Amino acid sequence: MTIEKFLESSVSGWMDPRGEDSDIVMSTRIRLARNLRGYRFPLSFTENEAHQVDQLVTAALVDSAEKVGTTFSSIPMEKTTTLDRQILVEKHLISPNLAKGQIPGSVLLSEDEGISVMVNEEDHIRIQCLFPGLQLEEAYEQADTIDRIFEKELPYAFDEEFGYLTSCPTNTGTGLRASVMMHLPALTMTNQMGRIIQAIMRVGMVVRGIYGEGSEALGNVYQVSNQTTLGKTEEEILEDLQSITEQIIQKEREARETLLHSEQPVLADTLYRSLGVLTYARIISTDEAAKCLSDVRLGIDLGIITGVDVSILNECMIFMQPGFIQKYAGNSLQPNERDVFRAKMIRERLTIENKTTTKGEKPHDV
Amino acid sequence: MICENCKQRPAKVTVTQVVNGEQVNRHYCEVCAQNLHPFHVEAAHQDPLAIHQLLQNWFNVPTQESTQRAQSDQPLKCDTCDWTFRQFLNKGKFGCADCYDSFRKQLPGVFKRLHNGNTKHVGKTPGGFERVIELKKQIESLRAQMQEAVAEENFEEAATLRDEARMLEEQLKNGADSA
Numbered sequence: 001m002t003i004e005k006f007l008e009s010s011v012s013g014w015m016d017p018r019g020e021d022s023d024i025v026m027s028t029r030i031r032l033a034r035n036l037r038g039y040r041f042p043l044s045f046t047e048n049e050a051h052q053v054d055q056l057v058t059a060a061l062v063d064s065a066e067k068v069g070t071t072f073s074s075i076p077m078e079k080t081t082t083l084d085r086q087i088l089v090e091k092h093l094i095s096p097n098l099a100k101g102q103i104p105g106s107v108l109l110s111e112d113e114g115i116s117v118m119v120n121e122e123d124h125i126r127i128q129c130l131f132p133g134l135q136l137e138e139a140y141e142q143a144d145t146i147d148r149i150f151e152k153e154l155p156y157a158f159d160e161e162f163g164y165l166t167s168c169p170t171n172t173g174t175g176l177r178a179s180v181m182m183h184l185p186a187l188t189m190t191n192q193m194g195r196i197i198q199a200i201m202r203v204g205m206v207v208r209g210i211y212g213e214g215s216e217a218l219g220n221v222y223q224v225s226n227q228t229t230l231g232k233t234e235e236e237i238l239e240d241l242q243s244i245t246e247q248i249i250q251k252e253r254e255a256r257e258t259l260l261h262s263e264q265p266v267l268a269d270t271l272y273r274s275l276g277v278l279t280y281a282r283i284i285s286t287d288e289a290a291k292c293l294s295d296v297r298l299g300i301d302l303g304i305i306t307g308v309d310v311s312i313l314n315e316c317m318i319f320m321q322p323g324f325i326q327k328y329a330g331n332s333l334q335p336n337e338r339d340v341f342r343a344k345m346i347r348e349r350l351t352i353e354n355k356t357t358t359k360g361e362k363p364h365d366v
Numbered sequence: 367m368i369c370e371n372c373k374q375r376p377a378k379v380t381v382t383q384v385v386n387g388e389q390v391n392r393h394y395c396e397v398c399a400q401n402l403h404p405f406h407v408e409a410a411h412q413d414p415l416a417i418h419q420l421l422q423n424w425f426n427v428p429t430q431e432s433t434q435r436a437q438s439d440q441p442l443k444c445d446t447c448d449w450t451f452r453q454f455l456n457k458g459k460f461g462c463a464d465c466y467d468s469f470r471k472q473l474p475g476v477f478k479r480l481h482n483g484n485t486k487h488v489g490k491t492p493g494g495f496e497r498v499i500e501l502k503k504q505i506e507s508l509r510a511q512m513q514e515a516v517a518e519e520n521f522e523e524a525a526t527l528r529d530e531a532r533m534l535e536e537q538l539k540n541g542a543d544s545a
Contacts, residue, residue: 035463037463039462040446040447040461040462041447041459041460041461041462041463043457043459043461044447044448044449044461044462045462122459144490148493151492151493152493156492156495157463158491158492158495159463159466159467159487160487160499161470161486161487162466162473162477162486162487163487163489164487165460165463165466166460167459167460168417168458168459168460169417169421169458169459169460169473169476169477169480170417170480170481172466172477172481172487173481173484173487173489174487174489174490176489204482227482228481228482228484229481230477230480230481230484230485230486230487231481231482231483231484231485231486231487231488232484232488232489233488233489233490234489234490334397335396335397
């Protein structure tokens with residue numbers, strides 16, 4: 001299997017809209033940070049150590065992959081072009097930090113891209129499992145399976161007092177970061193997000209826009225994750241996040257009800273206009289595309305817009321990013337050319353979809 | 367001025383960001399500005415910055431520095447990676463797993479602030495590690511029994527116990543290397 005497989009398609013397993021509350025929770029991610037005993041952390045180790053760690057980790061997983069029922073492809077950063085790395089970042093398969101390629105590292109990807117193991121990012125091992133919808137337990141179980149495979153083969157850096165030893169003190173202990181990616185358009189439209197973010201922060205969780213920190217959440221997509229990794233068990237961390245997520249879902253549903261009942265014609269007009277833009281625009285920026293995709297998604301969820309499949313929107317959200325656009329275009333584009341190309345891609349994707357679903361069926365399910 | 371990102375084209379766009387309450391101006395060319403904002407994931411650049419800034423603010427207070435110096439002239443340092451405690455605070459990262467041991471006394475203060483007052487791990491333990499702890503306990507108990515046997519001049523039993531302890535020590539050594 002080559003890297004091309006992972007680059008050509010903008011569709012990953014986690015985009016498949018299924019699972020409970022999948023209209024609001026787009027995906028669940030579990031990340032475990034681990035390090036090997038006897039090797040310094042990537043920030044201070046030598047190139048020789050880096051290569052040894054890479055070989056050990058890769059061999060350990062590839063040899064026992066059958067236990068997880070999938071095969072893993074190893075993609076070394078050194079042999080990957082900058083553009084291809086950017087695409088892996090845009091698909092959330094690797095971190096921007098690994099993509100920088102300053103340290104010899106690699107990523108091990110499962111066939112369906114649900115599991116990615118980064119080698120020599122900030123830590124020697126970063127296990128990441130992505131699931132569609134809200135599936136914290138399922139995602140953790142899978143990450144735990146991978147963790148146990150490594151634990152059998154390799155000596156982990158672990159301390160009775162501090163737990164799993166990680167490069168960053170914010171990950172020490174369980175090394176677990178659990179996060180859910182949520183689409184919260186109604187809470188955003190009704191100006192409630194600021195208050196909610198503050199409340200969440202008070203209970204030891206973090207909220208950020210999925211595309212970049214600090215900036216306004218693009219496309220109304222937010223990521224909620226645990227901040228504390230020490231002094232809490234894995235189960236407690238997952239339970240706390242689950243409970244916060246359920247409360248946010250509840251609030252978002254209430255806000256959607258309010259929108260639906262108070263300003264129906266205005267709301268429908270806004271959402272349909274966005275569909276109009278996506279279907280007919282000739283030039284579209286990432287910002288505008290993200291906003292419109294969010295509107296159409298909300299329209300589908302509310303039963304106002306029919307005949308568009310949500311998975312298409314997830315896909316558009318990924319392939320409209322700069323790296324993908326470049327890759328599809330096959331040559332480097334000026335910013336204005338990129339907007340033209342982006343508009344064309346989205347238009348085509350939506351048109352294909354319309355042709356296949358105009359049989360009167362309503363694919364949405366609220 | 368050239369673009370901070372590509373370092374090729376002239377900078378034409380100024381992006382003002384507020385990071386941890388501090389205003390930062392970044393200068394990009396049109397191409398990079400378009401690329402970076404807002405889809406470029408900046409979390410990786412900002413996260414460590416935030417942490418090391420927090421750590422520095424918390425621990426670089428003069429009083430602590432002077433008490434540290436009073437204790438010894440040598441700066442607190444990890445022998446495995448050569449990083450000092452000061453370096454750890456500046457970078458907000460550890461150089462290696464042994465740093466945790468080298469700075470063991472200072473770390474609870476750091477963790478308390480980062481992890482909601484918590485300083486001790488209560489989660490999962492690697493399977494191999496549980497075996498290691500158990501082996502250590504068994505060896506300890508065998509040694510105690512051996513001492514008793516010696517005290518009672520029961521040398522035959524003491525020899526058996528010693529051999530058993532040695533066997534476990536061997537296991538511990540192998541287990542610890544391959545666990």
